[in-house]
Amino acid sequence: APSRQNFADRLEAALPPARLALLKLVAQRAHQRRLPVYVVGGFVRDLLLNRPSQDFDIVVEGDAIALARALEREFGGRVTSHSRFGTAKWHIAEIRVSLLKNALHLDESNANDLPEFLDLISARTEFYDYPTALPTVERSSIKLDLHRRDFTINTLALRLDGRHYGDLYDYWGGYADLQRGLIRVLHSLSFVDDPTRMLRAVRFEQRFGFQIEERTLQLMQEARDLLRQVSGDRLRHEIDLILAEENPLPALKRLDDLQLLTAIHPDLHWEPHLAEPMRKVLKDPLEPAWCLPETWGGTPIRRALAYLVWFLPFSTEKSLSLAQRLRLPHHLREGLKIGTSLVPTLKDLPNLTPSQVVARLDGVPLPVIYALYQLYYDTEVAAVLHTYATRWRHIHPVTDGHTLRTMGLTPGPSYRRILWTLRAAWLDGQVQSADQERALLEQLLASRTS
Numbered sequence: 001a002p003s004r005q006n007f008a009d010r011l012e013a014a015l016p017p018a019r020l021a022l023l024k025l026v027a028q029r030a031h032q033r034r035l036p037v038y039v040v041g042g043f044v045r046d047l048l049l050n051r052p053s054q055d056f057d058i059v060v061e062g063d064a065i066a067l068a069r070a071l072e073r074e075f076g077g078r079v080t081s082h083s084r085f086g087t088a089k090w091h092i093a094e095i096r097v098s099l100l101k102n103a104l105h106l107d108e109s110n111a112n113d114l115p116e117f118l119d120l121i122s123a124r125t126e127f128y129d130y131p132t133a134l135p136t137v138e139r140s141s142i143k144l145d146l147h148r149r150d151f152t153i154n155t156l157a158l159r160l161d162g163r164h165y166g167d168l169y170d171y172w173g174g175y176a177d178l179q180r181g182l183i184r185v186l187h188s189l190s191f192v193d194d195p196t197r198m199l200r201a202v203r204f205e206q207r208f209g210f211q212i213e214e215r216t217l218q219l220m221q222e223a224r225d226l227l228r229q230v231s232g233d234r235l236r237h238e239i240d241l242i243l244a245e246e247n248p249l250p251a252l253k254r255l256d257d258l259q260l261l262t263a264i265h266p267d268l269h270w271e272p273h274l275a276e277p278m279r280k281v282l283k284d285p286l287e288p289a290w291c292l293p294e295t296w297g298g299t300p301i302r303r304a305l306a307y308l309v310w311f312l313p314f315s316t317e318k319s320l321s322l323a324q325r326l327r328l329p330h331h332l333r334e335g336l337k338i339g340t341s342l343v344p345t346l347k348d349l350p351n352l353t354p355s356q357v358v359a360r361l362d363g364v365p366l367p368v369i370y371a372l373y374q375l376y377y378d379t380e381v382a383a384v385l386h387t388y389a390t391r392w393r394h395i396h397p398v399t400d401g402h403t404l405r406t407m408g409l410t411p412g413p414s415y416r417r418i419l420w421t422l423r424a425a426w427l428d429g430q431v432q433s434a435d436q437e438r439a440l441l442e443q444l445l446a447s448r449t450s
């Protein structure tokens, strides 16, 4: 029988008043319809670990869509739903706020704490028709709903309706595992059902400073090779989640130790010397003088930099093969192609003139240069990359295409050549003022016509 400990106090303390009031309102309406409702999964796990998060899904033992529609009828807002999955999203940002505020007894300031929407989910079971497939879904009890989940610590539910408010539903010993610090699967086919859970196991283990339980570890070793069959998109998503952790480095090392990375791709490894550059691009403030964009081709900049730091030390061929396996976005692939072919020539940089450096680096995306800078940190190469990124790349002549046109020059390829000669002269210190530039320009034009 499940334990019946009560965590109402913990819940009350963890949530801001508006969210708590909303939760209770939903619980009350569910109760009126004799529907058991729960908060489940990560929210409960984090609550019991005393590291509460504010985002919760609500699981309804019954028709979540009907419940959401009833709330919509009473309070407004808008419901979107997926009948196949029995899930509904109640968008409350667009609600007739006054009604909801009255029902929740909220004043203006508190009302701002309301979430944009609330997810209401019908308890369901999932069947995997074959390993690594997406599951087929069927309505079920909370117990079966919890049973389809990855680890015992994620199978905890707090019931919300009526006199059950705050009761812990713990069918698989999740609370004990939380207290012992163990990551444990519920059954021996868990990783066969979904091999990406192996990556999740490591992520949770390292996040919480837990241990993967012995039998679970054994099952991971047995299921490891199934990662070969998992799509690049799903694997990349899991790796993105790891990179977004507070401290991803121990998880990457652990994945390597467990040979999960090589199961994804034979060349995929974690090298200890990457720890420092990786930490710099993921955690430290990015050097402001570089003016890096916040995203690059749609990828958040830190994530993009992390993949660059990880894969740039490889040959172009291996790097692109890894990028292909993980289906990295287009910009990253292009960046890796350019960056990896630049690497063998980097050692020459300190011997080049500024204009020669600029000729080599213009056209290399700035995030690629930043990643290389961190990989070569504290070397002469890094110093050159830094000067290029923060000074030389911004140096341009006063003259532009427009100036040349007003001087009567026919537009054409000569424009580029002339402008580059002027820029190179500035970069190498042969020109230091607008007058000197003008003189050089006139000299260039004279030598053309003569």
Ligand code: CTP
Binding pocket: 041, 042, 043, 148, 149, 150, 151, 154, 155, 194, 196, 197, 200
């Ligand atoms: N889940 C699963 N197998 C997966 C992914 C998710 O069983 N491959 C289950 C987990 O039990 C989890 C729930 O689906 O409780 C929701 O997944 P997610 O949002 O990833 O979980 P959280 O535990 O909230 O993770 P995080 O703290 O990283 O947000």
